[in-house]
Amino acid sequence: MTRVAVLKGGRSLERQVSLKSGARVQDALDRLGYEVVGIDVGHDLVTRLRTLEPDVAFVALHGRDGEDGTVQELLEALGIAYTGSGVSACIRCSDKVIAKHHMRDAGIPTPDFFAFNETAFKELGAADALPAIEERLSFPIVVKPADQGSALGIKFAASAKDVPGALVAAFSYGDKVLLERRIDGRDLAVSVLDGEPLPVVEAVPLGDDFYDFEARYEIGRTEFVCPADLPAALTARAQELAREVWDALGCRGFARIDLMLCDETGELTVLEANAIPGMTETSLLPQAAEAAGMDFDALIERIVALAT
Amino acid sequence: MTIDDRDARAPGEPRLMTAAPGPRQTSRDLERYTALFAARTKVMRSSAMRDLMALTERRDIISLAGGLPDTSSFPAESFAAIMGTVAVESTARSLQYGPTEGLSVLKRCIAEVMEEEGTTIDPDDVLVTTGGQQVIDLVCKTLIDPGDVIIAEAPTYPGAVPTFCSYQAEVIQISLDEDGMRIDELEQTLERLDREGRRPKFIYTVPTFQNPAGTTMSLARRHRLVEVVRERELLLLEDNPYGLLRYEGDSLPTLYSLEGGDFVIYLGTFSKILSPGVRLGWSVGPRPVLEKMNIGKQASDLCSSSLTQLFVAAYFESGRWQDYVGSLKEIYRRRRDVMLDSLAECLGAECSWTHPQGGLFIWVTLPDYIDTTDLLALALDEHVAFVPGRAAFLDGRGASSMRLNFSGVGEADIREGVRRIGEVVREQVQLYGTLTGTHPTVDVPAEPAPAEPDAALADVLHLPALERRRRADAREG
Numbered sequence: 052m053t054r055v056a057v058l059k060g061g062r063s064l065e066r067q068v069s070l071k072s073g074a075r076v077q078d079a080l081d082r083l084g085y086e087v088v089g090i091d092v093g094h095d096l097v098t099r100l101r102t103l104e105p106d107v108a109f110v111a112l113h114g115r116d117g118e119d120g121t122v123q124e125l126l127e128a129l130g131i132a133y134t135g136s137g138v139s140a141c142i143r144c145s146d147k148v149i150a151k152h153h154m155r156d157a158g159i160p161t162p163d164f165f166a167f168n169e170t171a172f173k174e175l176g177a178a179d180a181l182p183a184i185e186e187r188l189s190f191p192i193v194v195k196p197a198d199q200g201s202a203l204g205i206k207f208a209a210s211a212k213d214v215p216g217a218l219v220a221a222f223s224y225g226d227k228v229l230l231e232r233r234i235d236g237r238d239l240a241v242s243v244l245d246g247e248p249l250p251v252v253e254a255v256p257l258g259d260d261f262y263d264f265e266a267r268y269e270i271g272r273t274e275f276v277c278p279a280d281l282p283a284a285l286t287a288r289a290q291e292l293a294r295e296v297w298d299a300l301g302c303r304g305f306a307r308i309d310l311m312l313c314d315e316t317g318e319l320t321v322l323e324a325n326a327i328p329g330m331t332e333t334s335l336l337p338q339a340a341e342a343a344g345m346d347f348d349a350l351i352e353r354i355v356a357l358a359t
Numbered sequence: 360m361t362i363d364d365r366d367a368r369a370p371g372e373p374r375l376m377t378a379a380p381g382p383r384q385t386s387r388d389l390e391r392y393t394a395l396f397a398a399r400t401k402v403m404r405s406s407a408m409r410d411l412m413a414l415t416e417r418r419d420i421i422s423l424a425g426g427l428p429d430t431s432s433f434p435a436e437s438f439a440a441i442m443g444t445v446a447v448e449s450t451a452r453s454l455q456y457g458p459t460e461g462l463s464v465l466k467r468c469i470a471e472v473m474e475e476e477g478t479t480i481d482p483d484d485v486l487v488t489t490g491g492q493q494v495i496d497l498v499c500k501t502l503i504d505p506g507d508v509i510i511a512e513a514p515t516y517p518g519a520v521p522t523f524c525s526y527q528a529e530v531i532q533i534s535l536d537e538d539g540m541r542i543d544e545l546e547q548t549l550e551r552l553d554r555e556g557r558r559p560k561f562i563y564t565v566p567t568f569q570n571p572a573g574t575t576m577s578l579a580r581r582h583r584l585v586e587v588v589r590e591r592e593l594l595l596l597e598d599n600p601y602g603l604l605r606y607e608g609d610s611l612p613t614l615y616s617l618e619g620g621d622f623v624i625y626l627g628t629f630s631k632i633l634s635p636g637v638r639l640g641w642s643v644g645p646r647p648v649l650e651k652m653n654i655g656k657q658a659s660d661l662c663s664s665s666l667t668q669l670f671v672a673a674y675f676e677s678g679r680w681q682d683y684v685g686s687l688k689e690i691y692r693r694r695r696d697v698m699l700d701s702l703a704e705c706l707g708a709e710c711s712w713t714h715p716q717g718g719l720f721i722w723v724t725l726p727d728y729i730d731t732t733d734l735l736a737l738a739l740d741e742h743v744a745f746v747p748g749r750a751a752f753l754d755g756r757g758a759s760s761m762r763l764n765f766s767g768v769g770e771a772d773i774r775e776g777v778r779r780i781g782e783v784v785r786e787q788v789q790l791y792g793t794l795t796g797t798h799p800t801v802d803v804p805a806e807p808a809p810a811e812p813d814a815a816l817a818d819v820l821h822l823p824a825l826e827r828r829r830r831a832d833a834r835e836g
Contacts, residue, residue, distance in 0.1 A: 062414075062417070064414065172790065172794060173793055203736070215794035216729075216791070218790075218794055219729065222790060223733040223736045224733070
């Protein structure tokens with residue numbers, strides 16, 4: 052029987068989300084008849100994996116360490132097959148700035164942006180360039196940390212006076228932040244499984260106008276529409292874009308691409324790619340798979356089968 | 360790291376239905392559940408903060424976030440002896456249900472505790488509850504229909520926020536200053552509500568050593584507040600968990616004793632003077648209200664634990680409860696002083712904080728461009744945690760404040776924790792200065808902090824005039 056170690060938890064800010072994803076994955080693997088061991092990753096991860104000798108590691112971690120290639124690098128070193136993207140794709144996806152550069156280079160539409168690390172402001176006087184940046188992006192501007200998931204640390208600056216505070220907030224989460232043109236429109240997500248785009252999911256937050264952390268993970272705070280109510284051509288375009296992002300970033304196994312459908316232009320634009328999309332009750336990948344006729348267990352079985 | 364204790368089946372062995380783990384959930388199932396949820400669940404707020412707060416429980420974190428009393432100072436041998444007494448003398452009774460309103464032996468202890476604060480009650484009038492939190496819940500259950508108005512303080516006890524929300528109350532928050540709730544603002548608000556044809560169902564206050572602000576309502580304001588509720592025949596919920604934990608100054612009468620109990624519902628608890636683990640609180644108040652609360656409690660949990668009620672009664676029997684409170688006060692007073700000294704050492708002139716005369720909390724206010732929810736992420740990297748100020752507001756205010764607890768961790772950890780907070784704050788102040796080209800001062804105060812903190816300076820929640828002056832001084836310096 053195949054032994055699967057489900058890696059979850061850890062110390063990232065998205066620990067709780069990861070524990071939820073991990074628990075659901077474990078239940079599914081259990082039902083599927085795998086030998087399952089859940090590991091809340093910590094200092095003894097390597098020792099545990101050496102002792103356990105799993106056939107496959109299911110990486111259900113989100114955020115720092117789990118999604119940025121660190122754990123994947125360790126698994127490579129230990130020679131353990133693991134689910135999802137490899138080290139380099141994880142690095143490209145987890146850093147929104149790198150991802151956006153790859154997209155831009157590949158001709159994939161993504162909102163205009165500028166990104167800086169703290170040194171640029173401290174040592175190179177980047178603050179003096181803010182007015183020019185603000186003019187190029189035009190308000191409102193989104194300010195966000197480059198490597199934080201689940202919408203943590205995202206602020207909207209309505210005018211120049213909001214920008215420094217928003218930058219201070221974003222730098223709380225990491226060393227690099229991006230200022231991005233805000234796109235008003237519909238939140239769409241296309242999950243990709245082994246290179247095949249799944250049906251488009253639309254997230255419609257109830258009440259608040261922003262699909263924030265609470266809206267993402269609290270049952271009943273967001274209405275999900277899957278497949279999204281879109282003209283066939285737009286659906287096809289969203290899926291095509293997702294596949295292009297998948298290729299540009301070199302993803303493997305599964306991934307989720309987040310897009311916006313701009314109210315003003317009617318155009319699709321790509322916000323980011325998630326190398327390890329959530330598997331919680333409110334997560335989008337499982338919903339998309341289901342709309343494609345694949346229940347949660349079948350999805351998990353497929354992801355494990357794709358592990359290398 | 361933990362290895363989950365999951366399936367013990369032999370490989371390949373078919374699973375019995377009874378052993379099946381939780382049902383698989385699809386989005387269709389999800390819709391099935393959400394379609395059944397009550398309307399109130401839409402406003403039952405959880406938050407990103409809750410997930411961040413879960414991280415503060417890591418062992419390698421110095422957590423100034425909790426509101427925990429130091430239960431480690433309770434003597435183990437006393438605990439064993441009291442438990443032994445209960446086990447031997449009240450075996451059947453302690454294992455049995457009890458009356459909803461609580462056991463008489465405990466009610467006598469409650470009267471004793473209230474007498475200690477100068478409030479005389481008839482033990483028969485007490486409703487024993489499962490922690491003070493249940494009083495808040497039962498008061499809402501008794502009084503609040505969706506859309507009803509509750510008046511609370513700004514900031515208010517973070518633990519009351521989910522309760523108010525789950526009854527779909529509209530909460531209006533009245534500012535606090537160093538003398539507690541601003542009664543003038545309260546009266547203006549009441550007049551405005553009058554004009555709108557609305558009447559608040561009750562006013563919620565923690566008048567003494569407020570959670571989270573640490574401030575205490577002055578005697579003059581207590582009198583005025585009591586007048587206001589009597590004139591307008593409004594109910595007032597007085598939440599008083601910390602009244603006996605006073606480290607300096609003269610004690611003040613409870614609102615309940617000033618008012619006489621016609622319009623004040625009093626909330627007390629054993630959590631801070633003995634143990635939150637016994638989950639015992641109580642309420643006294645107008646009889647018709649208490650009767651409805653009693654019925655509400657029957658519906659919630661029938662009765663509070665007989666075992667812990669008898670434990671507390673036996674503990675009081677031993678006659679040492681005041682000594683124990685005395686020892687707690689000594690420990691907490693030292694910890695408060697250490698925290699105040701550390702704050703003076705580690706936070707710059709752009710920050711202000713309260714100087715509580717008792718209780719468990721200090722409320723710190725940072726420059727308005729710092730959001731303490733985001734700052735918490737940075738602080739967790741430095742292995743220190745606090746409660747972001749937003750948790751104490753329902754209207755989005757409080758973003759640049761934080762609550763620090765000094766009762767739950769030792770003096771060395773308080774020093775180190777505050778030092779780390781000072782560091783992350785300094786980092787953000789510097790960064791903001793760089794971003795705006797203002798470079799506000801971030802130096803530690805040149806003068807050593809006075810041994811006796813200047814109350815006029817430290818006892819400030821957020822006085823704009825003082826703030827401006829400090830900033831002006833800082834720029835000149």
